Each structure stands twice: as C-alpha cells, then as structure tokens.
Amino acid sequence: MNIEVAKRLQQTEEYYFSKKLREIDEMNKAGAQVINLGIGSPDLPPHPEVIRVLTEQAAQDNTHGYQNYKGSPVLRQAMADWYSRYYHVTLNPNTEILPLIGSKEGIVHICMTYLQEGDEVLIPNPGYPAYTSAVKISGATVVPYDLSQDNQWLVDFDALEKTDLSKVKMMWVNYPHMPTGALANKRFFENLIAFGKKHNILICHDNPYSFILNDHPESIMAVDGAADVAIELNSLSKSSNMAGWRIGMLVASEVRINEILRFKSNMDSGMFLPLQLAAAKALSLDKSWYTELNKEYNERRKKVFEIMDLLNCRYDINQVGLFVWAKVPTDYSSGYALSDQALYKAQVFITPGGIFGNAGDNYIRISLCAKTEMLDAALNRIKSMVNG
Numbered sequence: 001m002n003i004e005v006a007k008r009l010q011q012t013e014e015y016y017f018s019k020k021l022r023e024i025d026e027m028n029k030a031g032a033q034v035i036n037l038g039i040g041s042p043d044l045p046p047h048p049e050v051i052r053v054l055t056e057q058a059a060q061d062n063t064h065g066y067q068n069y070k071g072s073p074v075l076r077q078a079m080a081d082w083y084s085r086y087y088h089v090t091l092n093p094n095t096e097i098l099p100l101i102g103s104k105e106g107i108v109h110i111c112m113t114y115l116q117e118g119d120e121v122l123i124p125n126p127g128y129p130a131y132t133s134a135v136k137i138s139g140a141t142v143v144p145y146d147l148s149q150d151n152q153w154l155v156d157f158d159a160l161e162k163t164d165l166s167k168v169k170m171m172w173v174n175y176p177h178m179p180t181g182a183l184a185n186k187r188f189f190e191n192l193i194a195f196g197k198k199h200n201i202l203i204c205h206d207n208p209y210s211f212i213l214n215d216h217p218e219s220i221m222a223v224d225g226a227a228d229v230a231i232e233l234n235s236l237s238k239s240s241n242m243a244g245w246r247i248g249m250l251v252a253s254e255v256r257i258n259e260i261l262r263f264k265s266n267m268d269s270g271m272f273l274p275l276q277l278a279a280a281k282a283l284s285l286d287k288s289w290y291t292e293l294n295k296e297y298n299e300r301r302k303k304v305f306e307i308m309d310l311l312n313c314r315y316d317i318n319q320v321g322l323f324v325w326a327k328v329p330t331d332y333s334s335g336y337a338l339s340d341q342a343l344y345k346a347q348v349f350i351t352p353g354g355i356f357g358n359a360g361d362n363y364i365r366i367s368l369c370a371k372t373e374m375l376d377a378a379l380n381r382i383k384s385m386v387n388g
Contacts, residue, residue: 104248193225
C-alpha cells in the first residue's frame with residue numbers, strides 16, 4: 001500500500017532533537033557514554049510541597065475523572081495571582097486565562113485557531129523551531145525575520161516596516177529569547193504592541209524563561225492595551241522544574257480565550273486534577289524559590305562559560321535563561337561543524353545554532369540542565385579534544 005502523509009506534514013520534518021537523541025542512544029549502546037548538553041530539560045525536582053500536594057491529591061478517590069476544558073478554578077486563580085505578584089498584570093481568572101497541557105500545545109492551538117492557507121506569519125530567525133512547524137501544519141506561510149547580535153537580538157522594526165506586511169496575520173516573539181538569552185524591556189514591548197495594532201497583526205509572545213537568571217521578569221501583557229492585539233504563553237516547565245508535568249498557560253482577552261477554546265476543546269480534555277492542584281502550589285511559592293534555583297544555575301553557567309572559553313567561542317555574559325549562546329571561532333565552518341567535532345571526538349553533545357534558523361549557523365548553544373559534576377566531565381573531555 002502507498003498511503004502518503006497529509007499535505008500539511010509534507011514540509012514538516014521530525015524534530016531535530018528527536019532524531020539526534022536516537023543517534024546518541026545508538027552511540028551509548030556502543031559504549032560511548034555521551035554527555036548531553038543539548039536539551040533544556042530541568043534535572044532538578046520541583047519544590048517538596050508541590051510533590052506533597054500531588055501525592056495527597058492523587059490518593060483521593062474523587063480526583064480521577066475528566067476535568068473542565070478551562071482548567072480548575074483553583075489553578076486559574078493561582079495563575080492570576082502569580083501574574084499579579086511577579087508581572088504586575090491584573091487578569092480575570094475566569095475569562096482571561098486558559099491552562100494548557102504544556103505551552104507547546106498552545107503554539108499549535110493558536111496557529112490552528114487563526115491561520116489558514118494564504119496567511120503569512122512572522123517567525124524569528126533564530127527562534128524556537130516549534131513556531132515554524134505549527135505554522136506549516138496550519139497551512140499558512142512562514143516569513144522569517146532576522147535577529148542579529150548587532151541589535152541585541154531584538155526585533156528590527158525599521159526593517160520590518162520596509163517589507164510587505166499586507167498578508168501577515170500573526171507574529172511570534174519570545175523574550176527572554178531562546179536560543180540567544182537576550183532580554184527585552186517594557187519599552188520594547190510597547191513598540192511591539194504598537195506595531196501589531198498598526199498592521200492588524202496578532203502578536204504571540206512565548207514567555208517560559210522570564211525567571212531563569214533574571215531578577216526582573218517581564219510580561220507583554222503589562223503594556224496598556226496589550227490584550228487588544230496580544231496573546232502570551234507561559235509555562236511551569238523551566239521556572240518550577242516541571243517540564244514533564246506538561247503545565248502551561250495562555251493569557252489573553254476573553255474573546256481570544258473563547259476562540260482558542262473552540263479548537264482546544266476538540267483536541268484534548270482538562271489535565272489530571274492533582275497535577276493542577278500541585279501546579280497551583282508551585283505558583284504560590286515565594287521569591288526564595290527562584291532565588292535558590294538561580295544560585296544553582298549561576299554556578300552551572302560559570303562552568304559553561306569555561307567550556308565556551310576552551311572552545312574559543314564568544315558570548316554575552318549578560319544573557320539569561322536556561323542556556324548559553326555563543327559564536328563559534330572562524331576556523332569552524334559553522335556551529336554544526338563544532339557540534340559534530342565535540343560529539344564524535346569528545347562524546348559531548350552541544351546544540352548547533354543553525355537548528356534555530358540560518359541566522360544561528362555560526363553559533364552553538366549549551367544547556368544549563370546538567371549538574372556541575374557533569375559539566376566538569378564535559379570540560380575535561382573537550383580539553384582533551386582541544387589539546388589532542
């Protein structure tokens with residue numbers, strides 16, 4: 001039988017990390033013991049109180065049924081309180097917040113709700129590959145916009161104004177930026193909202209890294225009138241060490257929430273209630289949780305800086321988030337070349353920046369999701385590779 005995949009998937013490849021992890025698994029089976037510094041999956045546990053709530057609630061006999069598509073009122077209120085406490089944004093928990101099974105789900109939901117063939121979408125280059133994949137699956141057309149180190153990896157609005165925006169319906173942005181770790185401030189977000197209103201473009205801001213090595217979390221929703229033109233995604237994956245729990249949120253006006261719910265309610269049901277109640281506990285933790293978490297990440301980042309120095313890579317010491325982004329030396333043809341050398345000669349996997357778009361071709365990215373002992377081991381292996 002010759003059954004082809006649907007047209008929507010014919011230009012969508014398997015996720016890079018999915019393929020690379022299979023290769024690494026085969027290398028490990030052959031005895032390589034590869035040190036993986038590629039993926040941003042937190043290796044630390046959630047707060048003990050979060051685990052306690054999950055355990056206690058899962059032991060109850062009345063918490064295992066289907067849940068509301070809009071999530072538990074307890075979780076939505078906790079999300080609203082969290083936004084108020086840390087972002088100084090006031091949200092109605094009943095109408096302006098939609099819990100998600102991970103914010104990556106929300107990327108697809110948003111694209112499938114609003115996009116179709118003929119629409120164009122501005123996608124950051126470099127940027128998170130899931131934006132491109134979701135847009136292609138929706139049938140819309142990807143229009144990359146380049147970010148550059150010379151402009152601190154911020155959107156160049158002057159350059160965009162010189163392009164044809166007549167078919168652009170949506171724009172994806174992500175600050176603190178992944179993969180570069182660049183920060184944006186409120187003035188930038190004000191300009192972004194003004195740009196969206198001027199051109200009738202829905203601004204979609206993906207915001208999962210705002211607490212990692214950053215003392216001043218920002219939300220685009222803090223800008224006056226943001227809800228008229230913007231949607232924000234957020235997540236507990238990074239900030240609460242709950243990546244595998246798949247708990248995120250979508251923040252928007254009531255109209256947008258109801259529109260997206262029309263798609264989401266046909267795709268999934270509400271999350272397991274004990275997960276939602278444990279997530280509510282995580283969101284209620286005071287600032288000391290983030291302070292202690294960032295102490296650990298700061299120590300790890302120092303080790304990663306040492307690795308980058310050994311590789312003669314150049315980086316910004318002020319970048320934030322869960323990774324270190326660096327430019328490779330000119331004796332490498334690209335970040336892919338350095339990544340392959342580290343993998344095959346030192347058995348250390350480092351992410352090539354080109355997977356995030358061709359603007360990242362001459363860069364690499366190292367994750368902070370590895371204990372200092374593991375980073376020391378990687379440092380020693382790379383030292384042997386460089387000196388060998």
